[in-house]
Amino acid sequence: MTRRMLTALVALVGLFVALYLALHKAGVIGTLACGTGGCETVQLSRWATFLGVPVANWGVAYYALVFGLAFAATTERWGNSPGLDFSLWALTGWGVLFSAWLTYLELFVIHAVCRFCVVSAIAAIALFALTHVERRAGAKR
Amino acid sequence: MEAGRGQPKAVVKSVQGGGKRAFYLTVAVLLAGGIGTLSYMSTRGTGAGLIDTTIPPIPNQGHAIGSDSAPVEVVEFGDFECGACGSFANLTEPDVRARLALTGKIRFRFMDFPLQGHPNTWPAHLAAWCAGEQGKFWEMHDAIYQNQDRWATEATRKPAKVLGELARQIGVGMEQYQQCMSTEKYRPQILANSQEGARLGVNVTPTFIFGSRRLPGVLPYDEFKARVDTMIAEARAAQGKKQAK
Numbered sequence: 001m002t003r004r005m006l007t008a009l010v011a012l013v014g015l016f017v018a019l020y021l022a023l024h025k026a027g028v029i030g031t032l033a034c035g036t037g038g039c040e041t042v043q044l045s046r047w048a049t050f051l052g053v054p055v056a057n058w059g060v061a062y063y064a065l066v067f068g069l070a071f072a073a074t075t076e077r078w079g080n081s082p083g084l085d086f087s088l089w090a091l092t093g094w095g096v097l098f099s100a101w102l103t104y105l106e107l108f109v110i111h112a113v114c115r116f117c118v119v120s121a122i123a124a125i126a127l128f129a130l131t132h133v134e135r136r137a138g139a140k141r
Numbered sequence: 142m143e144a145g146r147g148q149p150k151a152v153v154k155s156v157q158g159g160g161k162r163a164f165y166l167t168v169a170v171l172l173a174g175g176i177g178t179l180s181y182m183s184t185r186g187t188g189a190g191l192i193d194t195t196i197p198p199i200p201n202q203g204h205a206i207g208s209d210s211a212p213v214e215v216v217e218f219g220d221f222e223c224g225a226c227g228s229f230a231n232l233t234e235p236d237v238r239a240r241l242a243l244t245g246k247i248r249f250r251f252m253d254f255p256l257q258g259h260p261n262t263w264p265a266h267l268a269a270w271c272a273g274e275q276g277k278f279w280e281m282h283d284a285i286y287q288n289q290d291r292w293a294t295e296a297t298r299k300p301a302k303v304l305g306e307l308a309r310q311i312g313v314g315m316e317q318y319q320q321c322m323s324t325e326k327y328r329p330q331i332l333a334n335s336q337e338g339a340r341l342g343v344n345v346t347p348t349f350i351f352g353s354r355r356l357p358g359v360l361p362y363d364e365f366k367a368r369v370d371t372m373i374a375e376a377r378a379a380q381g382k383k384q385a386k
Contacts, residue, residue, distance in 0.1 A: 001160055001163060001164060002160065005160070005161075005164040008164075008168070009164075009167055009168065009171065012168060012171045012172070012175070013171065015175075016171075016175035016178070016179070019175070019179060020179060020182070023179065023183065027358075027359075028183055029179070029182045029183050031345070031357050031358025031359070033223075033225045033345040033346060033347065033348070033357045033358045033359065034220060034223035034224065034225050034226065034256055034258075034259075034345060034346045035256070035344060035345035035346075040225075040345075041258055041259075044223070044224030044225055045224065045295060046290060046295065047295075071168075074161070074164065109295060110294075110295055111260075111294060112258065
């Protein structure tokens with residue numbers, strides 16, 4: 001299994017986590033209610049929306065894009081495409097920064113932690129680590 | 142610096158074969174597992190259910206709007222710092238009051254259910270009761286929900302000032318209000334309401350009690366009305382059976 005394949009698999013896991021949060025926010029999964037769970041508190045906070053779109057929906061788009069690019073990078077046709085590794089590296093770097101901002105909000109502003117957001121943050125870090133190593137390895141080749 | 146440029150084809154080809162098959166298989170398993178899990182979660186129960194009527198009630202008192210002679214009563218267990226309760230209060234409740242409670246179809250009762258995860262909710266519940274002491278519970282209830290973003294934990298660690306401003310704006314006598322707040326006069330009533338909620342199996346807010354049915358989550362007006370219609374029909378049928386006997 002190559003790093004690009006691992007990147008695609010981690011992105012797929014992140015995609016399902018973001019999809020769960022997006023469906024929860026939309027009321028398709030579970031009910032829109034407050035409980036003892038941190039996810040409800042986070043999802044119902046004013047920080048759960050970014051530029052008028054639920055943060056979870058941004059997550060779905062982000063992970064889908066990373067998955068698509070990483071998957072393409074595993075094919076013979078796109079494997080040698082110039083810029084693909086750089087695009088993945090830049091995209092996942094942005095993902096880590098955005099996740100760090102969301103984690104800060106959870107810990108110090110909303111005062112609630114959603115376990116699914118934690119999984120997403122870990123996936124974001126793993127994706128950046130994988131694409132960073134892949135990019136460095138590519139530069140040496 | 143773009144990786145992959147000038148990379149020999151052999152590098153790409155090396156990922157083919159057995160490794161690639163394992164990769165496609167893992168993608169397929171993840172896709173199937175993810176879709177299956179999300180489908181299952183979208184169909185499982187939400188905490189709605191029937192109330193155990195064998196447990197004795199706890200003496201409690203919420204705030205009701207509507208006629209005492211209304212055929213049925215709908216109870217909301219709510220938390221003032223809960224965003225979902227705020228959505229219901231601001232979007233659905235005005236219609237519930239105007240079209241159902243004030244027309245005599247139902248009596249709508251608000252019961253306190255302050256959640257532990259909301260540090261600022263207790264002052265808000267106390268403020269509503271202290272305003273209620275001066276006949277302004279519903280005005281304060283509405284002001285609290287409409288201004289949730291000003292006094293909730295995300296906005297401040299000291300909600301008393303904003304709540305006091307809201308009380309003043311709706312015309313509450315401030316001397317009596319401040320005394321009521323400082324002594325936490327209505328803490329026992331709020332606790333009793335909360336205990337009643339726990340007895341009825343409430344664990345999230347808002348939760349609505351339609352007769353013997355418990356329904357958690359924000360309800361749009363049409364769904365709320367449909368539940369009320371069912372409840373009234375059942376009440377009439379039960380009355381008809383009594384009269385027949």
